[in-house]
Amino acid sequence: MRALFYAGPNQVEWRDVPAPRLQGDGEALVRPLAVTRCDLDYSIVTGAAGWPGPFALGHEMVGIVTAVGDGVTAFRPGDRVIVPFQISCGSCGACARGLTGICESVPFRSSYGMAPLSGFDHGGALSDLVRVPFADHMLLACPEEVSSVAGAGIADNVADAFRSIAPYLAQRPGARVLIVGGLAQGIGLYIAEAARALGSAEVVYLDDSFARLDIARRMGVRVEARATFEGKAPDAPYPITIDASGRPEGLALAIRSTEHGGVCHRTYGDLKPTTEVPLRDMYGIGLTLHLSRLHARTEMPAVTEHVRCGHLHPEAVITRTAAFAEAAEAMLDPTVKVVFVNEDA
Numbered sequence: 143m144r145a146l147f148y149a150g151p152n153q154v155e156w157r158d159v160p161a162p163r164l165q166g167d168g169e170a171l172v173r174p175l176a177v178t179r180c181d182l183d184y185s186i187v188t189g190a191a192g193w194p195g196p197f198a199l200g201h202e203m204v205g206i207v208t209a210v211g212d213g214v215t216a217f218r219p220g221d222r223v224i225v226p227f228q229i230s231c232g233s234c235g236a237c238a239r240g241l242t243g244i245c246e247s248v249p250f251r252s253s254y255g256m257a258p259l260s261g262f263d264h265g266g267a268l269s270d271l272v273r274v275p276f277a278d279h280m281l282l283a284c285p286e287e288v289s290s291v292a293g294a295g296i297a298d299n300v301a302d303a304f305r306s307i308a309p310y311l312a313q314r315p316g317a318r319v320l321i322v323g324g325l326a327q328g329i330g331l332y333i334a335e336a337a338r339a340l341g342s343a344e345v346v347y348l349d350d351s352f353a354r355l356d357i358a359r360r361m362g363v364r365v366e367a368r369a370t371f372e373g374k375a376p377d378a379p380y381p382i383t384i385d386a387s388g389r390p391e392g393l394a395l396a397i398r399s400t401e402h403g404g405v406c407h408r409t410y411g412d413l414k415p416t417t418e419v420p421l422r423d424m425y426g427i428g429l430t431l432h433l434s435r436l437h438a439r440t441e442m443p444a445v446t447e448h449v450r451c452g453h454l455h456p457e458a459v460i461t462r463t464a465a466f467a468e469a470a471e472a473m474l475d476p477t478v479k480v481v482f483v484n485e486d487a
């Protein structure tokens with residue numbers, strides 16, 4: 143079958159690889175229908191992430207189940223499903239606590255499309271077939287109302303955005319929210335939409351990219367164009383701030399713009415091993431800085447329901463639709479969010 147590979151900085155290519163087969167009773171095979179480019183994918187393929195190739199790409203997908211093992215009871219061939227980007231068993235100690243991103247039954251950080259993270263190659267979503275272990279636990283039925291294009295991002299970035307804002311607004315209903323946009327291109331915009339949908343009294347989206355500001359404006363949130371990230375955000379302080387810029391100066395701006403006792407959420411770790419943060423000031427004003435990887439499977443059902451009932455519109459962030467045949471080139475397009483549609487499915 144074909145699979146899209148990262149071969150080196152700015153080198154993305156289709157390769158012919160053996161198709162996966164069921165390796166156990168609890169597994170399923172899924173044919174990807176729509177795959178979205180994760181924000182991290184762009185950093186990978188441009189070489190910014192510094193990951194060694196080659197490895198198969200793609201980890202946000204909606205697909206059709208084509209085969210199941212004898213032990214799979216919840217899914218049948220023909221079911222349309224959202225496949226979380228992380229591999230998890232659903233029954234270990236970590237999974238029992240909802241921490242499906244650190245499942246103890248598989249190599250640490252096991253994911254589709256990101257072999258260097260775990261050292262174990264689970265294949266990528268930009269291929270004709272994907273093997274899903276622990277299928278009854280991992281797979282989530284994609285509701286009829288959710289298109290494959292809208293649903294693919296729920297496997298990672300859309301769920302990541304939702305959990306980056308929903309808990310804070312639940313604690314502070316109606317609170318104003320500041321988002322500093324940037325490297326986490328799609329996630330920052332998904333957060334803006336979710337903050338608005340979840341009842342924030344005012345959402346301010348600040349960025350230096352006119353393309354992203356334009357999408358935020360169309361979502362109906364207040365936008366602030368900034369060439370540099372000096373000073374504070376307009377009308378600071380904010381009870382909830384989000385740094386999606388992936389840049390130290392974006393994090394610093396978010397922290398400076400956070401209210402005493404407020405919370406600042408960072409969507410990325412960082413591309414660099416260390417980042418300076420003003421701990422003394424943060425301690426003094428009682429600022430909570432939160433960052434962690436997403437536990438995708440745990441977060442997916444709630445956000446899927448918000449998409450199903452029309453509160454969230456992930457497709458509003460998509461700026462390019464490409465066929466799988468165009469994926470090698472489209473993967474390197476600097477545009478905000480690409481969806482790849484499998485023309486053979």
Ligand SMILES: [Zn+2]
Nearest residue numbers: 180181182298
């Ligand atoms: Zn991702």
Ligand SMILES: [Zn+2]
Nearest residue numbers: 231234237245
């Ligand atoms: Zn587990």
